[in-house]
Amino acid sequence: MSLGVSGGRHxxxxxxxxxxxxxxxxxxxxxxxxxxxxxxxxxxxxxxxTNAQAxxxxxxxxxxxxxxxxTEVPLAKAQQLTQxxxxxxxVASVTLxxxxxxxEDFRTYSGFGDALAALKENPLPHVLHVRPKAQASSAAALxxxxxxxxxxxxxxxxxxxxxxxxxxxxxxEVLQRVLVIAVVLFGIxxxxxxxxxxxxEIQGRRAEIEVTxxxxxxxxxxxxxxxxxxxxxxxxxxxxxxxxxxxxVLLLRDSVATLARLYGSRYMLEGLALTxxxxxxxxxxxxxxxxxxxxxxxxxxxIEPRA
Amino acid sequence: MISFxxxxxxxxxxxxxxxNVSFNIHTGEMVFLTGRSGAGxxxxxxxxxxxxxxxxxxxxxxxxxxxxxxxxxxPAFRRGIGVVFQDHKLLADRPVFDNVALPxxxxxxxxxxxxxxxxxxxxxxxxLGKERLLPQELSVGEQQRVGIARAVVSKPPLLIADEPTxxxxxxxxxxxxxxxxxFQDVGVTVIVATHDMHIVREFGERVITLExxxxxxxxxxxxxxxxxxxx
Numbered sequence: 001m002s003l004g005v006s007g008g009r010h011x012x013x014x015x016x017x018x019x020x021x022x023x024x025x026x027x028x029x030x031x032x033x034x035x036x037x038x039x040x041x042x043x044x045x046x047x048x049x050t051n052a053q054a055x056x057x058x059x060x061x062x063x064x065x066x067x068x069x070x071t072e073v074p075l076a077k078a079q080q081l082t083q084x085x086x087x088x089x090x091v092a093s094v095t096l097x098x099x100x101x102x103x104e105d106f107r108t109y110s111g112f113g114d115a116l117a118a119l120k121e122n123p124l125p126h127v128l129h130v131r132p133k134a135q136a137s138s139a140a141a142l143x144x145x146x147x148x149x150x151x152x153x154x155x156x157x158x159x160x161x162x163x164x165x166x167x168x169x170x171x172x173e174v175l176q177r178v179l180v181i182a183v184v185l186f187g188i189x190x191x192x193x194x195x196x197x198x199x200x201e202i203q204g205r206r207a208e209i210e211v212t213x214x215x216x217x218x219x220x221x222x223x224x225x226x227x228x229x230x231x232x233x234x235x236x237x238x239x240x241x242x243x244x245x246x247x248x249v250l251l252l253r254d255s256v257a258t259l260a261r262l263y264g265s266r267y268m269l270e271g272l273a274l275t276x277x278x279x280x281x282x283x284x285x286x287x288x289x290x291x292x293x294x295x296x297x298x299x300x301x302x303i304e305p306r307a
Numbered sequence: 308m309i310s311f312x313x314x315x316x317x318x319x320x321x322x323x324x325x326x327n328v329s330f331n332i333h334t335g336e337m338v339f340l341t342g343r344s345g346a347g348x349x350x351x352x353x354x355x356x357x358x359x360x361x362x363x364x365x366x367x368x369x370x371x372x373x374x375x376x377x378x379x380x381x382p383a384f385r386r387g388i389g390v391v392f393q394d395h396k397l398l399a400d401r402p403v404f405d406n407v408a409l410p411x412x413x414x415x416x417x418x419x420x421x422x423x424x425x426x427x428x429x430x431x432x433x434x435l436g437k438e439r440l441l442p443q444e445l446s447v448g449e450q451q452r453v454g455i456a457r458a459v460v461s462k463p464p465l466l467i468a469d470e471p472t473x474x475x476x477x478x479x480x481x482x483x484x485x486x487x488x489x490f491q492d493v494g495v496t497v498i499v500a501t502h503d504m505h506i507v508r509e510f511g512e513r514v515i516t517l518e519x520x521x522x523x524x525x526x527x528x529x530x531x532x533x534x535x536x537x538x
Contacts, residue, residue: 012412208398214356215457216386217413218379305358 010224017228020201021236028236031197035237035284038189040244042182043280047245047272049175055260055267056168065142067128067149068157075099078126081154085128090136090145095129102127125156139170187287190237194230194291201229202299214305223296227289234288238281245272308334308465308496309355314364316350316520324350325520327364332498334464337491339507340500342517348500351517352467355498356388357381369465386414389458389495391468395450397442403429403453404438410461428460429453432486448479455486459495466490467498472506480506 021028082096102124107116149158212222249271260267309332316325325347332338340348353359354366357373366373369387397406411421429435432452442450472480491497516523
């Protein structure tokens with residue numbers, strides 16, 4: 001069989017499947033809707049996580065660690081430590097704030113200038129301001145960095161300046177796990193829906209399958225239209241899911257913008273990126289094909305012609 | 308073309324449909340397979356089309372021993388056999404054209420060729436011009452002829468028919484049999500299972516008679532004596 005001929009066969013099977021779906025528009029739509037919702041849910045969660053990350057991106061990358069050295073540590077040693085901290089691959093920059101500079105700042109900004117003048121000696125220690133690299137700003141990475149500095153004998157206290165950002169990042173991490181679980185569960189759901197739909201279709205076309213096998217149709221030939229039907233269900237469901245998500249974004253865009261404004265941000269809700277849409281449609285097609293294949297493998301073998 | 312060598316077939320329910328049956332059918336022969344219903348005619352045809360496998364003995368069709376044939380080779384094997392049924396087994400929701408085209412489609416024939424050969428097959432059975440009709444829009448006799456067109460469209464060397472005239476009146480029956488005869492004339496081996504003795508006598512071809520799963524008589528020329536004996 002030449003490639004052109006087999007291509008023609010596939011095209012024929014594809015249009016045959018399309019035609020059958022179009023002949024029962026309501027049933028087809030209901031199935032598509034179930035698939036679409038099952039695909040839209042994890043996709044919506046992904047959208048939420050992406051947006052939450054983007055909206056808080058500025059904070060997350062601005063997490064600093066303040067490393068307070070013990071008061072008896074001399075400036076020269078503090079400078080040494082600054083250089084050592086700089087060597088770490090997860091550290092973007094280290095700023096040394098000497099005790100004198102700290103006191104100076106405090107005098108200027110706190111409004112306690114006169115009271116401080118009464119002090120005989122500077123009570124402040126030298127402080128290192130450590131800014132982690134962006135990719136090391138996750139909760140776990142920050143914790144590791146904090147532990148690292150706490151272990152230094154010269155260090156009195158390590159303070160992560162934005163504890164809430166860490167918490168927020170931790171929540172995001174939980175959400176990302178939830179997202180993975182949701183993708184797996186709803187993926188299985190889509191497989192089940194498509195598999196069951198194909199099973200019903202196989203039952204409904206039993207006579208046709210028997211006759212086809214009788215005149216010498218191979219299993220591959222008999223299976224082909226069902227695989228196309230499964231793929232079309234998956235693709236159609238994914239397109240519908242895309243539409244649902246676009247609608248959600250449209251409905252929420254204004255209220256999210258208002259919310260962001262109240263926090264002094266000009267953040268705008270983002271829709272699905274092109275790669276996400278590609279992943280969604282790809283997942284639909286693959287799940288549809290796979291669900292149909294599993295179902296066809298189970299049910300087609302059992303149908304043998306009886307004369 | 309076909310060789311049954313001491314073939315027995317016992318079904319799962321314990322009924323022995325064929326016992327120790329042996330016969331040969333040569334290429335280009337036309338053979339009537341007769342006997343009462345339940346005598347084993349259908350089982351013989353099922354064994355030929357590989358819808359069943361023998362319990363004992365060997366069935367050789369088209370030089371292929373059906374016992375040794377792997378499942379994945381069965382489709383190709385069946386493409387070498389045209390089958391006609393009493394209930395014609397047409398797909399009710401497909402037009403005549405699609406029904407007849409099915410054996411060519413499963414064999415992967417190009418669309419152009421399918422178009423040409425389906426028309427040729429319909430022309431042979433006198434149904435040219437009815438391609439777009441659904442089977443139920445045709446008369447019973449026409450439906451049977453669509454079934455025959457489907458069986459011969461891929462020009463198989465072997466044509467088997469199970470009670471093809473069971474639902475037809477005598478005139479239509481004769482017409483259908485003449486059609487089979489015409490295929491024999493162009494070299495096709497034809498096996499027709501029927502209990503219509505009138506037709507068998509009319510055609511005077513070789514008769515294989517079964518009774519209770521056993522071969523009763525296989526006179527090569529004149530079928531009449533055995534007919535009398537088995538009726």
